[in-house]
Amino acid sequence: MNNQLLPPMLEGQSLLDALQILPKYDSAIRTHSKAERLIALNDLYNIYLPNEMSLEIYSKIYLATLRSLSKKVTRLATMQRNENGKYLTLQQKQSIDFQGIIGGADCFTIIGASGIGKSSAISRSIQLVSNGMIELENPYCKVMPCLVVQCPYDCSLRGMLLAILKQTDEILDNTHFEKAVKQRATVDTLIGIVSQLALNHIGLLVVDEIQNVVANRNGRQLVAMLTQLINNAGISICMVGTSECLPFFESVDYLARRSLGLQYGTLPFDAYFENFCKCVFEHQYTQKESHLTEDVLQFLYENSGGVLANVITMLHDAQEIAILNNVEELNLSTLKMASDNRMAMLKPHIKKTRLKQTTTATPAASAKKTVPCQSLPQPLDETWSISGTAFYAKNNNADMVSLLKKKVSVIELPLKGVSV
């Protein structure tokens, strides 16, 4: 494969450094006015720290794009262009099918929970892979290494194809979208046009929010259309979505084949998570400086469910609350306020994961174990409360009554008429 079409593939520390985004932070901001600090606080959303997922996604995207680009200058690509062109010319006069000659490149999925950083990783990888437009010589064509489109909410084929046309036109200064709308092109004609344009001008097509296909009756049609696009354009396609689309792709073998790829869950409580929190915690905009403690770390993990987007939101909102309420300190109480007030609706959806030091498999959800009361966390002794104990018991599947007995005197009374 010709590796001169794309920038050199990065690896190791150089890749990590290239993927990372850390906005500039000057601790002098703490002395500025509230308004300035609140505005600067938005920089938290720009922080991106690459992890193993980022490296895998970069590698996948780079290789898929390269494979697609190398197909565009082959003899088969010329034959496919003629086939697509013939289809476009004749299809308007009579309904005909057209053949895929060039065959598909790569088709894969990136599936993971919402907020774990899939789109950010893809976006950063695309920025590294596509160093602007690529110009091929024989034939002369301008190629966009990666194009990102959203799966329409209603899985409309026409909507999806027009979205691809529109984006392509904006980048390449064409008028295909305008002509297609004006001439009220049918879906079949649009497929022909998009196939031809994709063959000429697109390396990797990224379809985001693919989980929209699940709850829609047009979902299978949309995936089938993407399959046809792969066969008639020879481009690579990457489908990005949440885990709710897994049953959809697993249901039929041809769909399962097309959805081979990367799957990610929420982050474990590991060194990366700790490092991430440390990095974000350093960007403080409150007047008083605070340090990341173990309980804050654990609180962050428990209340974010291992989702980095939630961590950012919590730290951002906690600082915002601290600044607005003149607390001016990022601590557990402000974090709790942010979690209770700003993220209340998210709480039922956050998985309660058990905090562990090692990254062994988590216990099966059905098996309930009771934790002996000796495992009460130390800070609970100092700031003990019944609600805190109940919270702890719930999170760790501990016996509430046993825990209470250690602190206060508890008398158990059977209820009359109720069998336990």
Place this chain on the structure above:
Amino acid sequence: MSINYFPTLYEDELLYSVLARYHIHSGNISYTQTAEQLFTNPRRTPSIEFITSLTDEVLRILLKKQSMAELILNHTLFPYYGRFLPTAKRKNAFSSLCAMENNARLLVEMPKNASKTTHLRYCPICSNHDRERYGETYWHRSHQLPKVVICPKHHCYLQNSNVSILKTACALYTAESSCSITVAESCSDFDAMIADYILTVFHSPIDMDNATNVGDFLQYKLIGTPYLHKLGCTRYTQKLTDDFVSFYNSSCMQGMSTRTQIDSLLGKKRFTPFDICQLAFFLGISSNELSNMKIEPIDLVGEFRAEIKELLAQGYIYQQIAEITGTNRSAIQNTLHPKKKAEVIRKPNKRNGRQPADWKKIDTETLPLLKTTIKQLQNTDTPPIRITIHLISQKLNIPYKSLDNMPLCKAEILKHTETLEEYGARKLTWAFKKMTAENVPITYGRIQSYIYVKRQRLYKYMPYLDDEMKRIAENLM
């Protein structure tokens, strides 16, 4: 609107072909969409043989690796049609093509479609090879030469596609969609030789500054053949025609067949490339010689004299020498002892005693009357009249041929004669000035009430108009 994809130009491909491939490969729904991207005037029918005025975007891509001149020479049929034109016409046609002025067909004087070439053609074997190499086939220039029905590479007959060149529509058709026959039929060796010859000439570089006229060159090449007298004074065209027709009797590519056609060719009135190549091939002129025409000065009389002297020295007598050289005795005598032209003394007519005319006196006496007549004809109030020898002889009631004996009068007439283009320009200038003076709007329709002029001839008058008139004429075109 920018062009983001353009196919590669293949070897010996017509420019029309690459534009058609762009139309198919670009993803455009309609021809109009493609035409707006490719041509400055989307409504103009694309030229198959030459070049249609292209947009700057397309030119930028096409001229990345070659100049405009190379594009015209390598990817249009100009090397075929323009090669044997007179130098001025050839240069004019070439510069017009480089400027994409869309009048190439008129400038190269394309012959009438006597060969009945109706469709674009292709070689089935070339098509198969193209598909194996590139994945698609295309229109080869070598297959579109009129009257050449053989593929010079594979020596098989060319096939007609379904793309008509007579009914020129606003459309672009690729060879890939139009070439369906894949089996080829071989031709005879003789036809293959002719096709090879023509193609070699076609692919040779053109010397734009070569001022040798093709008619003169072919006439020069007749020296030493049985078709020209030893002294070059007489051409035996009938014999040439008979032998020529007989030579090409078995060929499937028929060209000239009459004496008039060959006379026109040798008389510098006919420039059909196929006919020229056929005659050159018949006379045994190599393709290299034909591509680089040169006439060496030759003293036929001196050579003949030397030949006669040699034969005399060998002991032959005049009669025998006449038989050997294919001439006659008086020619040999006149060559050896040329007579001086004595002054002819005219004697009075024996029957009626009329004295021979004193042409010198008549010439001197007629000259003032002639000048007055010319001045009257050039009166600016009426539409201009073209001064010719015929017109003056009518006006003065002098026989046309008599003016040959009146050099002063003839010189005066020739001073005022002009070419058709100069005359047309003078008429136009007169009409524009008159209409301006009368405050009449200058439109093509209104001009016809002053002078008769065809719109398609206006471009011929342009070199003879001044800048202001040129601007007006361009608006009319």
